[in-house]
Amino acid sequence: MPFPDALSRRFWPIPNRRGRAAAALLLLAMAAGVHAQTALSDPAPFSATPVASDGALNWKTGDGKSYLIPAAEVPGFLAALSIVDRITIPHDVFDSTLKSTWGFVHEQHWVFDTDPFSMNQFGHPYQGATMFAFARSAGVPFWQSLIYNNTGSFIWKMAGETDLPSINDQITTGTAGALLGESLFRMASLVLESGGEHPAMWREWAAAALSPPTGFNRLMFGKRFKAVFPSYDPAIFMRLRFGGEVDANITTQGVSHPAVREEGVIDFTLEYGLPGKNGYEYVRPFDYFSFEFAGQANMKNLIEDIMVRGLLYGTDYSLGENFRGIHGIYGSYDYISPSIFRVSSTAVSYGTTAQWWISRHVALQGTALAGGGFAGAGTIPVPDGLRDYHYGLTPEGLLTLRAIFGKRVMVDLCGREYYVTGTGSDDTKGSEQIFRGEAGITCRLFNQQAIGIQFMESNRHAHYQHLTDTNQSEGTFSLVYTFLAKSGFGRVEWRNQ
Numbered sequence: 001m002p003f004p005d006a007l008s009r010r011f012w013p014i015p016n017r018r019g020r021a022a023a024a025l026l027l028l029a030m031a032a033g034v035h036a037q038t039a040l041s042d043p044a045p046f047s048a049t050p051v052a053s054d055g056a057l058n059w060k061t062g063d064g065k066s067y068l069i070p071a072a073e074v075p076g077f078l079a080a081l082s083i084v085d086r087i088t089i090p091h092d093v094f095d096s097t098l099k100s101t102w103g104f105v106h107e108q109h110w111v112f113d114t115d116p117f118s119m120n121q122f123g124h125p126y127q128g129a130t131m132f133a134f135a136r137s138a139g140v141p142f143w144q145s146l147i148y149n150n151t152g153s154f155i156w157k158m159a160g161e162t163d164l165p166s167i168n169d170q171i172t173t174g175t176a177g178a179l180l181g182e183s184l185f186r187m188a189s190l191v192l193e194s195g196g197e198h199p200a201m202w203r204e205w206a207a208a209a210l211s212p213p214t215g216f217n218r219l220m221f222g223k224r225f226k227a228v229f230p231s232y233d234p235a236i237f238m239r240l241r242f243g244g245e246v247d248a249n250i251t252t253q254g255v256s257h258p259a260v261r262e263e264g265v266i267d268f269t270l271e272y273g274l275p276g277k278n279g280y281e282y283v284r285p286f287d288y289f290s291f292e293f294a295g296q297a298n299m300k301n302l303i304e305d306i307m308v309r310g311l312l313y314g315t316d317y318s319l320g321e322n323f324r325g326i327h328g329i330y331g332s333y334d335y336i337s338p339s340i341f342r343v344s345s346t347a348v349s350y351g352t353t354a355q356w357w358i359s360r361h362v363a364l365q366g367t368a369l370a371g372g373g374f375a376g377a378g379t380i381p382v383p384d385g386l387r388d389y390h391y392g393l394t395p396e397g398l399l400t401l402r403a404i405f406g407k408r409v410m411v412d413l414c415g416r417e418y419y420v421t422g423t424g425s426d427d428t429k430g431s432e433q434i435f436r437g438e439a440g441i442t443c444r445l446f447n448q449q450a451i452g453i454q455f456m457e458s459n460r461h462a463h464y465q466h467l468t469d470t471n472q473s474e475g476t477f478s479l480v481y482t483f484l485a486k487s488g489f490g491r492v493e494w495r496n497q
Contacts, residue, residue: 057139057227064224065139073134073213074152081127082160093161101159112391112425113166121344121376122303122335124169128153128177129184133213136185137225142178142285149181150174168391171374176333176346183291183308184211186272189229199228234273234280234287237490239442241452242266243480245296248455250340250474261339265304265478267294274365275316276324276355276492286310288326288353290367298339306335309369309398311353324494325354330369332398334416336436338458338474340379343418343434345394347373355492361406363491369398377420377432378462379470390432390464392425394418402489407444410489412454414438429465434458442482442489450482 057064085094113120131152135145153173157165188211195203208215217225245265273280273288282288289310296304314328330351335344349371356364373396378389400414416436422428440454455477462470 056223057225059139059227059230062139062141064227067135067138067140067144069217069221070135070138070140070145070148073138073216074131074148075155077131077134078152078156078160081156085160093163096159096162100162104158104165109164110167110170111164112168113163115166117342117344117376117378117389118303118337120166120168121172121342122306124153124173125176125180125333125335127156128173128175129181130177130213131173132178132181133185133211134217136181136229137211137214137217139225142182145181146174146178149177153177168374168376171346172344175331179308179310179331179333179346180306181211182286183289183310185214185229186231186286186289187211187270187291188214190231190272192228193231231272232280232287233277235275235277235490235492236485236487237269237271237274238485238487239269240267240483241480243478245476245478247339248475248477252340252470252472264297265294265480266296267292267304267480269293271490273311274355274490274492275326275353276494278494282311282314282316282326282328285312285331301337301339303335304337306333308333309349309367312348321495322357323354324492325352327352330371332369332371332373336416336458338476340472340474341377341434341458341460342379342389343375343377343420343432343436343460345373345375345396345418347371347375347394347396349396349398351398357495363404364401365404365491366401367398368400370396372396374424375418375420377418377434377460379472390420390422390425390430392421392431393423394420404489404491407488409444410442412438412440412442430463432460432462434460440478444484444488448484448486448488450484452478452480452482454478454480 055064082094082096128149131149132145135148136142140148150170150173153170156173157169188207191203191207191210192199199207204215204218208218243265245261245263247261250261268291270291271288272286272290273282275288280287289308292305292307294304294306295302309330309332311326312329312331314326314330316324316326318324328350330349332345332347332349334347336342349369351367351369351371353367354365358364373394374391375394375396376389376391396416396418398414398416401412403411405411414437418432418434420432420434422430435458437457438454439456440452442450442452444450455475458474460470460472462472
């Protein structure tokens with residue numbers, strides 16, 4: 001259901017009712033006080049494996065991990081979220097009872113819901129990421145942690161609301177939530193790990209902002225979960241940019257829009273585990289992953305995109321002395337929201353990520369993926385409530401290229417294609433073909449400071465049985481100031497080592 005604008009702004013950047021996860025966590029923290037003290041004084045009953053003598057988590061051996069603590073935290077989080085919803089939103093959709101819950105459990109009548117796109121495609125994945133991270137930060141491995149957010153999603157659909165349970169929510173909360181949650185958990189752990197044995201307070205707060213359940217467990221259970229997830233020193237590329245964006249063109253049905261949109265933009269990119277580094281291994285899910293976030297100064301569309309892709313299962317390889325890469329099965333979650341339409345996908349693909357030293361000082365990095373998943377796409381509903389976005393099985397592909405010229409210049413190219421079919425859809429006669437392309441150049445000025453310019457093109461071709469065929473396109477230019485990590489442009493050097 002729609003969420004009041006004032007409350008949406010209050011809980012920015014997490015849109016709609018899923019944004020109240022922060023408030024729910026506070027309530028959960030209050031309710032968990034007695035439970036935390038019990039766990040601290042007697043950790044043994046909560047552990048599924050023999051623990052070390054001090055009961056602390058050991059990421060290498062698995063000692064000290066707990067399956068029961070997150071099994072209590074996830075229902076507690078959902079109960080707190082339900083309380084917040086009932087208090088803050090005057091709508092009977094949250095007036096669930098034992099009778100309504102039993103009806104949903106007994107009938108199992110699942111549908112595709114019509115909630116706002118940002119709620120379904122970002123709010124639900126973030127809720128799933130929260131439940132997933134409760135398990136991960138308690139030492140539970142990646143694949144087993146999937147059980148917690150999928151089970152939590154099912155519980156919420158049965159008992160959290162009075163509207164019919166939705167297929168799309170279960171997929172985005174249970175699967176996309178795990179992919180988003182693992183990337184946030186890894187980034188939070190990287191922040192803590194960089195602080196040494198005793199991370200500074202600002203690192204604790206930064207890690208908690210990235211992954212609230214990680215901060216919650218570190219605070220409430222003290223030494224039990226103080227051990228930081230080991231990264232094993234991956235090769236990374238990290239970039240923070242901010243600047244301005246202006247429309248180059250916006251067309252609908254081939255007709256250009258006269259209005260020109262000018263907005264402030266900010267984006268963050270992290271590639272973790274770039275291939276080629278000597279001694280680094282890909283033995284755990286997300287030992288390689290890419291995370292991208294872009295926001296804009298537009299209260300109606302604060303989040304322009306969030307894109308996560310990670311290697312779930314694969315290995316490294318080399319072709320000669322100058323070419324190294326990884327290949328295998330990747331999981332991806334994309335949320336893309338230009339000003340004129342939306343698309344979001346949860347997918348599994350096969351592909352590769354590699355680096356090729358073309359010459360002594362020129363490197364070419366890239367990723368190629370092809371696969372499929374489940375996606376939603378369309379436009380924002382018009383005032384009369386007409387909704388033209390739909391869900392369906394979606395073949396998709398990705399190709400990225402980055403040319404690095406010494407330590408001075410980097411050129412980026414990226415293309416994404418989605419075909420949202422009518423198969424497995426709420427509209428079997430509908431389909432959408434969407435392309436998103438980017439081209440940019442970054443020039444380093446000095447140290448870690450750089451400037452960049454980027455052009456982005458988004459195209460959508462939609463066909464629905466009861467609506468006019470739609471053709472939309474948007475092109476934007478961005479001029480940005482760029483802060484690079486110490487890794488510079490992220491090229492990996494293995495030659496002569």
